Amino acid sequence: MRNDLDHLPADKQRELARVVQIIFEEFEDGLALATQAWRKKGRIQKIILYGSYARGSWVDEPHTAKGYKSDYDLLIIVNDQRLTDRVKYWLGVDERLMREYGITATLKTPVNFIVHTLQEVNDGLAHGRYFFMDVAKDGIALYESDDKELHTPKPKTPDKALAMAQEYFDEWMPSGASFLKGYNFYMQEGDWKKAAFLLHQGTEALYHCVLLVMTFYTPHVHNLAFLRTQAERLDRRLAYVWPNERHIDRARFEKLKEAYVKARYSKHYKISETELSWLGKQVEELGRVVHEVCAERIAELKRTAGVPA
Incomplete structure (x- = not known):
């Protein structure tokens, strides 16, 4: 190395x-x-x-x-x-x-x-x-600390790579959509904390989806900021989902990140309908971009495996 x-x-x-x-x-x-x-x-x-x-x-x-x-x-x-x-x-x-x-x-x-x-x-x-x-x-x-080398990689065959990517996509994309349905339900109920938690889960599922389809690996964490950076380094389109110019937008993402723990367990966690509505629109856009990136990757794997599109 x-x-x-x-x-x-x-x-x-x-x-x-x-x-x-x-x-x-x-x-x-x-x-x-x-x-x-x-x-x-x-x-x-x-x-x-x-x-x-x-x-x-x-x-x-x-x-x-x-x-x-x-x-x-x-x-x-x-x-x-x-x-x-x-x-x-x-x-x-x-x-x-x-x-x-x-x-x-x-x-x-x-x-x-x-x-x-x-x-x-x-x-x-x-x-x-x-x-x-x-x-x-x-x-x-x-x-x-020593001179132990990493093992020689053993790439998957094109067929196996395609099958695994498709399997991850078929599992994680619907999972994200399901959490977003729950978010929409609790938005209608006016339960902002539950809506925030489920929106977090939907966002997490989308990031796991793109990481697994693209690399066959995702870190076992719930930290959205960490998952976000890992995903954004794969495709710059993912970096533009979340506006960074204004403090208010960065603060809203921070509230979404905190929702995994605080929306369930902290009486001090506060998030408004306006904040959740804005976050929901950004996560919908994230889902669109993740779907686009994953679809392109699977199409590429199909070409490599000689499978008709």
């Missing part, structure tokens, strides 16, 4: 070094008081940069009308599957990275990361999951 960052500007190279430092500081702090033997042996084995910054195709145009800015995408590989639990072991890293980007501005680029074991990554490669294959092909090691 490559380990050079010569294609990146010097400020980006320094920033990535800072990101790696933050990850280690927060991870080690989280295990500092560990008493279980396995936690004491917990280690980060690799930190791999993938996505647009690894390929050299990043976008950094925060001052344009659309304000799109690529994130750093990182795969963190740990030595124990129990350490992949994001809530138990990675909240500190999440919060620190968000604070240093959004509040103190010591980081100029947002950071997303996923956590897996080496076995999980190699299983993904063995099953021909495009996401892991892209990581193996384009990834750049920012840190490695």
